[in-house]
Amino acid sequence: MATHEKISELLDANPDILRLLVDSETLSDARSRMFGYLNECEDKVRRADCLLHPLEKKNTRDCITVFKSIISESNEHKTKHSCLDTLWKLAAEHWRRQEWPEVTDAFLVEMKHLFKGVIGLSGIYSKSGICKREVPAFMQLEGREAAVVRSELLNVKADQYAGFIHKNGYRTGLDDEVVRRRQEHRQRILQALGATEQDWTNYRWQFKHRFRDADKIGEIIELSAEEKACIDAAMAQGIPCEITPFYLSLMDPDPKADGHRHDRSLRAQVIPNRIYLDKMLEARLLPKEELDFMHEMDTSPTDFVTRRYSQIAIVKPYLWCPQICIYCQRNWELAEDSCGKADPGIHNLAEAYEWFRANPGISEVLITGGDPLAVSNDKIASILQTFAEMKHIKRIRIGTRTLVTAPMRFDEELLAILRTYHRPPEQTITLVTHVQHPYEISQEMADAMRNIKSLGIDVYNQQVFTMQNCRKFETCFLRESLKGIGISPYYLFNLKGKEETADFKVPVARLLQEQKEEARLMPGLVRTDKPVFNVPTLGKNELNAWQDHEIIMILNDGSRIYEFYPWEKYMAPVNTYVYKDTPIYDFLRRLEALGENPDDYKTIWYYF
Known part of the structure; x- marks a missing residue:
């Protein structure tokens, strides 16, 4: 619930709006007055005698555009909510001091910044918006x-x-102290499993000896009571929770040893949280197609094939991973490898291959799954040979996380296979991986990359932006560290809006802020990734482009409602996608609980 302090801050932020709302007899009257007021604000900021700095003027116009959007009748109809009605009632109750509308502090703080923004008082450049002393000396x-x-x-x-x-204290696994600690940690794991160094470097051994049991994991690393309870619950309910010995060796046995939780992101990747468990159990009661968040069934022209774009399609030859990411977008169709359902079988793959042959407009294939490198080298060779024989396939991508979870997968045999089918300029192979955090980078990954790059094969990274890697400059440090070992940043994904991923969610505004304020300080070759929102069915929406999305409402809990316009918008009248974001205020409180200073993120409110 809202506090009186935050209500007062909102209503004091712009006395003109307060007076306008109080004087309005009806909601319709308030809407008419608000549009008139916002038009006046825009006229003032466009006058030649306006003293605001040009950057403050731009922000003011943006705020006015957003404010007009969230008080429009069409967007109220679309979202089944009226932000203006809430503000109108708040203003009335401010004078009557009776019953406040049901709002949260998150809503009040969001609106306070908008109230200030429409009159050039964002405070980004100066308290007054008139920058004189603040102008750089040069x-x-x-x-x-x-x-x-x-x-x-x-x-x-x-x-x-x-x-x-x-x-x-951002660190990678290439730091001398971390390398030493992980070597000691590896010896403890080998001793616990009765294995040898030769076993450790065998990817088949890594896959076979994945850790599933909380007690066994707890013998290797210190688990909190909540982590242990969640692993136990996942095992009892048959929810995937597996960790390769190698990935377990990347985690800190005692996460509090040096005062930092370096492995926080690593643990969150594979150890289920309570929200995830509850939502996954609820999902089991739903038809399978309702779990398909990205609507892949609607873009699958034949089994094990997905096509969202004109010249590239996905093939999924294996529906399991050596290690499941908690926020996996395809968890609805993953099949446990031990039960034999993960492998589509030769017949089904033959039909998928035939579809590619019948569609010569496809020039690129993404081999994914699951993780295609979870299969044998013989099968990988067979898949690559099949696509190599299709002359219209110019590029073959392999999507894999084994560089992170089991880098020894890139043994001499696999490297020889990749060398055979990487034949530029006729046909090339590219690897796309998913390194989520700098602490996932290991010496073994760097060694594998050295071998891969010696073949002339490019490797790109797709990162998902979450609560576990969104601190100031944290993703910049990942980009720089990846470039150091030969991996190019490719995409920075806004997290899928699935209910079970709520614990990972970061506002769209934070991703935009990271790109504009932090990544922008990095050299161009380091910041090569694009920030994108994956629209169900239709695919990637570039977040840097305002014309591809807009805020259409702010709910009473402080959530921004976005409408996304898919990439086809100038080619066909496709449907838009409406998305409820996580409240900025709540996000900042979570960052504060992690030891961050919210003032370091103060401009976040003005990223739309």
Whole structure:
């Protein structure tokens, strides 16, 4: 529920809006007055004599656009909610001091920033929006003198990045101390399993000896009571929870040993949380097609094939992974490998191959699943040979997370297979992996990458932006660390909006902020990934492009409602997609609980 403090902050943020709402007899009257007021605000900011800084003017116009959107009747109809009605009632109750509408602090703080933003008082550049003293010194200079001063300012920005890395203790598995600790950890795991170093370097042994039992895992790493309870519950209910010995060796035995929880993201990847467990159990009561969040059934022209775009299609030759990510978008169709249902079988794959042969417009195939590198080398060779014989297939992608979970998978035999079928310029192989956090990078991954790059094969990374990797400059550090071992950042995904992933959710605004304020400080070759939102059925929506999405409502719990316009919008009248985001205020409180300073993220409210 809302606090009186936050209600007062909202209503004090813009006395003009307060007076307008109080004077309105009806909701219709309030809407008419609000549109008139916002038009006046826009006229003022476009006048030649407006003293606001041009950047503040741009932000003001953006805020006005958003405000008009959320009070429009069409968007109220679309979302079945009226933000304006809530504001109108709040204003009335402010004077009557009676019963407040059902709102949260998250809503009030969101609206407070919008109230300030429409009159140029965002506070981003100055408290007044009129920047005089705040203008960088080099703007008043010319030539070499300006260049020197500007260079000094850029040094400050570079130091800011280094300072956050140091303050938060961001590390990779390439640090000498981490390498040493992991080597010791590996010996404990080998001893517990009665295995040898030769076993450790065998990917088949890694797959066969995945950890599933909380007691066994607890003998290797310290588990919290909640982590243990969730693993036990997952096992009891048959919900996938498996960790390769190698990935377990990346986790810290004692996560509190040096004052940081370096492996927080690693644990969250594979150890179920309570929300996930509850929602997965509820989902079992639903028809399978209702679990298909991305509507892959609607884009599957034949079994084990998905096609959303004109020149590329997906084939899924194996529906299991050596290790399941908690937020997997395809968990609805994964089949336990031990029961024999993960393998589509030769006949079904033959039909998928025939579909590719019959569609010569497809020039690229993405081999995914599950993880296709969970199968034998013989099967990988067979799949690659089949596509190599299709002359219209110019590029073969392999989507795999084994570089993270079992990098020894890239043994000499697999490398020889890849060498055979990577034949530029006629046909190329590309690997697409999923490194989620800098702490997942290991010496073994770096060694595997050295061998892969020696074949001339490119490797790209797809990261999902979550609560576990969204701290200031955390993803920048991942990008830089990946480039250091030869992996290029490719996509930065907004998390799928599935209910079981609620514990991972980050507002769209934070992803945009990361791209504009943090990634922008990195050299171009490091920040090569694109921020995208995956629209069910229709595919990727580029978040940097405002014309591809807009905010259409703010709910009483502080959630922004977005409408996404798919990439086909100029080609066909396809349906749009409406999405409820996680409240920014709630997100900042979670960051604060992790030791972050919310003031470091203060501009987040103005990323739309």
